[in-house]
Amino acid sequence: MTYVGKPVDRVDGTLKATGAARYAAEFPYPDLAYAALVHATVARGRITRIDAGLARKTPGVVAVITHLNAPAMKPPPKPTPMDLSTMATSSSVSLLNTDEVHWNGQPVAVVVAETLDAAREAAHLVEVEYTELPATVDFAAEEANARPQKNTLLSSANTQKGDAEAALAAAPFSVDLRYTTPGVNHNAIEPHSTTAYWDGDQLVLHDATQNTTWARDQLAIRFDVPKKNVRVISPFVGGAFGGKSLVWPGTVLTALAAKVTGRPVRLMLTRESVYRTVGGRTPSIQRVAIGAEAGGSMTALIHSSVSRVGKVGGWTEQITTVSRHMYDAAALQVRQSLVRLDALPNTIMRAPGESIGSFALESSVDELAYQLGLDPIELRARNEPARNPVDGKAFSHRLLLDCFEQGAKEFGWAERAPQPRATRDGRWLVGMGVAAAYHPAWQFQANLTLRLSADGTVLVRCGFHEMGMGTATAISQITADTLGVPLDAVTIEYGDSDLPGAGTAGASAQTATVTASLLDACEKLTDGVFALARKTPGSPLRGHRRQDVTARDGGLYRDSRGESYGEILRRAGRESIDAQVGSETRLGELTGQVRFMSKFLMDRRRWMKAACGAQFCEVRVDAETGEVRVSRWLGVFDVGRVINTKTAASQLRGGIIMGIGMALAEETLVDPRTGRIVNASLSEYHVPVHADIPTIEVRCLDDPDPTMPLGVVGLGEVSVTGVAAAVANAVHHATGRRIRDLPITLDKLL
């Protein structure tokens, strides 16, 4: 292959570097108006009075929309995996169609004005009064009221194998530990933005979204128009990490504002508005207990979690998933429970579940290793399962121990003094930590069309999403290699709900999902081209069999015989030839969904598929002040085949940085008295800055998974998993202190 596996530059790199790539808040429209949100300041209650008098008098104000004057919309559909178009519902609240307030920060009015400044100023001047109702907002205080979480089609929250509690009690060695992780927010560099306009009952929406199809369907439902009347355009998204998967208030309210004013309206959320209207990751309280024999073999593994949802919605994370797949414990029990809060629904965030679940599991494995006097890598090796621990399914592919082995060698793991607090460099205590990374491999369903033109160019049309991961580049590489054309002969159209639908850019599934359909379509296309050639008198391919012919050098060839695509098409009198996978008709969609579900379920029954890896971390902790600095990092990953070594490394590094943030700094502070986010700004919510991040080395084993298209296993999320545990384990190695509550701030180390 010419392009696959190479560090190919991003196809949209120049556009982005020169500012030519347009994001949702950058589409110019004549007569554009600007919107701003007014947020509730109580956690639960009813609006008793809204005075928009001063706001309306602000020069430039076009409209102040509140529940008193907003046109009625259809309520948000209840999300169910049986109808994917409902899955984008972020909360059940009919915003601006109700006087009820369900979370502190809920939008209660939208102001539209001629300028952004006027809109924001008028929003400040809207006066709202409430009667407050009792609200449950304190996650920690609600732990005792947690209720068991139900199993769903997509994730099972409770599993049991044997009697894990009894095995734990009987184990000669054991740990039984409690961990907590705080709520955190995505903080994509591009705040959520929407530009909307209505042309009669046709809605066009430029939206920062990871799912144009779901967004389109949701808006069609809310505004009671046919799906075909709604177009959602989102070619470039400035980071999302799951935070742009669902339809959040800003999107719907911009469409509403455009409808009310009859003008194109743009809403670019302030950073504060992002915190107040877009959910983050749930906080969690976890218990991990492991029982083991003296030799290290695990006899019991128990992992339970308490997390939250909002009473009006919220994503349930598969926090304990990692514990079903990592270790060959004889008895196993995982349980998840939930508390319900009067709070903004939490949502999907990079490796939902695994990122925080792996912190607890991989920290406790390290504690057990120290108790047993075993090297933590050796302990993992002794418990590496041959088959999936919960159900005995085969692993499609699993090179976890290879990752540890290669990483240990490169990182110099064996050279460390294993006992804690043994290495010092001036004022710094130095420690190394290790943890496993793990994320299941998913693959969904994408529709796609291909057009090959007589000039030798290829057009791929597929409504996937590009939030910076490099999907467009990867898909271009695969197309070029599969059809044997140069990379610059390939054009990709994506990020538009009018294109064949590709579902969500989530669960690290997009590359595998699109690749499956792309390979199918390429096959169909070359079949079609070959059929043309065979039928056309004079073609050098006449009389040959399809299977003897390959696509290369811009055409179809058998040995030296054959001809270019251009020649074949011209000889046949064709300007172009198309191939298609999936269909956008209602029936086509339905069959697609059924076909996908059955394949999905069958696959699930046969295989356990996942990406995994080994995270190696070195930290320095100031012996007096407890300041923690990460000084070295190496991640070795088994992510199947790597399509683009450059964008893959960048994704993996990004995940590790996000994990370091989670380990050392990030925490969304919710005031337990009011349910209000207190640090809704990037100066008070700390993400890592450059000075916090050392050179991050990443390696991929690059071994294709035989059950995945082209051997691709998603890699967008795996690298965030295990990171916090590796840091915590390194902090322990440096200082002798176990910190089981994230983030590991210096006050916990004093």
Place this chain on the structure above:
Amino acid sequence: MKDFAYLTAHDVPTAVRAITTPGAKFLGGGTNLVDLMRQNIERPDTVIDITQLPLDQIEELPDGGLRIGAMVRNSRLAAHRLIRTRYPVLAQAILAGASGQLRNMATVGGNVLQRTRCPYFADLAARCNKREQGSGCDAIGGFNRNAAIFGASEHCVATHPSDMCVALAALDAIIELESVRGTRRLPLVGFHMLPGDSPQHETAIAPDELITAIELPDLPAAARSRYRKVRDRSSYAFALVSVAAATEVRNGVITEARLALGGVAARPWRAHEAERVLLGAPATEDSFLRAAEAELTAAVPLSQNGFKIELAKRAITATLRQLHVEGSAA
């Protein structure tokens, strides 16, 4: 943001006349004021841009001190040769603050008058006596991890966030103020006020006064000085605790000691108690520790910031030790 009138003052008399208009505010680098205007915490009717005033000089004074114009940008001040050699603690303190871009904009005057970063001050939905007198203080029963351990009151527990001012406090800097009424010179120590029952009064400046300069006294001991900032990430975060220290040691005995703390009070906290212990004591770990203990006896923790007491002790001891062993080398 509210609409406001904007004017640029090119000389001091114009500036101090203009500020007498009700609702007027000076605009320095704008890195604090504009943020607060965006958040509707400051809502001036008139903004007077003072960055064109001829107050951007750093001059040596006849008595050996240094005069720093109020418009000197933080970056320039930190890079100035005389500051780096005679007052390294000041250069280090400035460079420990904010980011390169912010320091390029920020002025000396604006830095002195920047407002607290207490999150409840920044949220109009919260109660804050500093913002709205008599409304209450949400920080006391809420998130107060970064609040004051010295000099707080039942009305306010906010800290002053400046790094630069901590160094200035240790150096006994003088602030020069000008208004239509004339010129005043005030010591920086004491310029920022403790909250008491009127936390809205943050400094000794009158509403019609302009900061025109900061003066540093001739202070040979300051050549051996350093700044240590302890924060939640490596850069671009406000201090949890910071220490500015200058000492002179003769024959193993401390003959001059200047110590100030940041992140612990509504003012840069001059550590007089610690200085008393250090003066005349041997320059040893034990003295450093006793000095730290002495200063921190008066500290009063809130629900979440008790760690600052231990942290401040350790930061003081570490800074004095480092100063003793390594001098000013940053």
